[in-house]
Amino acid sequence: FLQREIIHKQETHLEVKASKPQAPSQTKLPRLASRAFSSSARQLKNKVPESQKIFQEDNGLPVHIKGGTGDVLLYRATMTLTIAGTCYSLYWLLIASFPQKKE
Known part of the structure; x- marks a missing residue:
């Protein structure tokens, strides 16, 4: 009797699966999600x-x-760029502080 019940459950389970065709993308998502976790x-x-x-x-x-x-290396690059930028700014401030030559 128990053997028949198991076979019956397996047959009904197969019928349920066969009656619901799923797209390939729907079956892959749970598998991928379960792998992620x-x-x-x-x-x-x-x-x-x-x-x-x-x-x-x-x-x-x-x-x-x-x-x-x-x-x-990051520290030295930052310091180099900071000093170069400061010198460049001071250079242009110096240039801007003198009057332009008239030609």
Whole structure:
């Protein structure tokens, strides 16, 4: 009796599935969504404690340079552009402060 009931359930389940044709895009979406939230995805390591240790060390460096070579390069590029821009502005202020020569 139990075997017949299982077969009957399987047959009705197949009939229900066969009676509802779905577009391919409708069947892919739940699968993609379940993959996005799956627990089997690669877990990323929490790097915050390591970064906190690096930035809280007392090694005499300012905090904006403690990040490494990239931070040093960004700092130097920023300082270079700032100084160059200031000098360029002062040059044009100097030029503008003198009267124009009449020809």
